[in-house]
Amino acid sequence: MKKCTKCGEWKDESEFSLRYSVTSKPSLRNECKSCLSSQERNRVNNNREAYNQRRREKYQNSHEHYAKQQRERRSKRLENEPGYKEKLNEQKRKQRAIYRSDELRIRTAKARFYLRRMLPEGMEPSPELVKVKTSQLMLLHEISQTKEEQG
Numbered sequence: 001m002k003k004c005t006k007c008g009e010w011k012d013e014s015e016f017s018l019r020y021s022v023t024s025k026p027s028l029r030n031e032c033k034s035c036l037s038s039q040e041r042n043r044v045n046n047n048r049e050a051y052n053q054r055r056r057e058k059y060q061n062s063h064e065h066y067a068k069q070q071r072e073r074r075s076k077r078l079e080n081e082p083g084y085k086e087k088l089n090e091q092k093r094k095q096r097a098i099y100r101s102d103e104l105r106i107r108t109a110k111a112r113f114y115l116r117r118m119l120p121e122g123m124e125p126s127p128e129l130v131k132v133k134t135s136q137l138m139l140l141h142e143i144s145q146t147k148e149e150q151g
């Protein structure tokens with residue numbers, strides 16, 4: 001049995017992790033495993049922002065790495081594979097169409113939501129009204145996208 005210096009409880013030796021040292025034999029740590037793990041949890045929670053930042057950076061770096069690989073593969077194929085350029089353009093066109101339809105779907109739902117709030121309870125906005133509001137939202141979205149692209 002060993003007394004944990006953190007919680008003060010007497011616990012079995014198996015409840016303590018080993019501390020490894022270069023100069024001497026491994027010895028049991030002074031804090032029990034459960035105290036250590038709650039310490040670790042606190043450490044992560046207290047440094048949440050730094051922790052998230054590291055994760056973001058890690059993701060960003062690997063993302064950039066794969067994007068670069070893909071660009072390289074693509075340019076090689078563009079040089080060597082006849083018809084690949086057309087295939088790529090077709091893929092891009094499809095992707096854009098999917099993106100657009102998603103954007104439209106999201107904004108139609110938003111338009112309906114806005115309009116419902118303006119109407120007396122239980123009243124549904126007319127399809128024409130939803131259409132007008134949706135195209136307004138799409139326009140605003142496109143403007144903000146253009147602004148973003150221009151920095």
Ligand SMILES: [Zn+2]
Nearest residue numbers: 004007032035
């Ligand atoms: Zn403890």
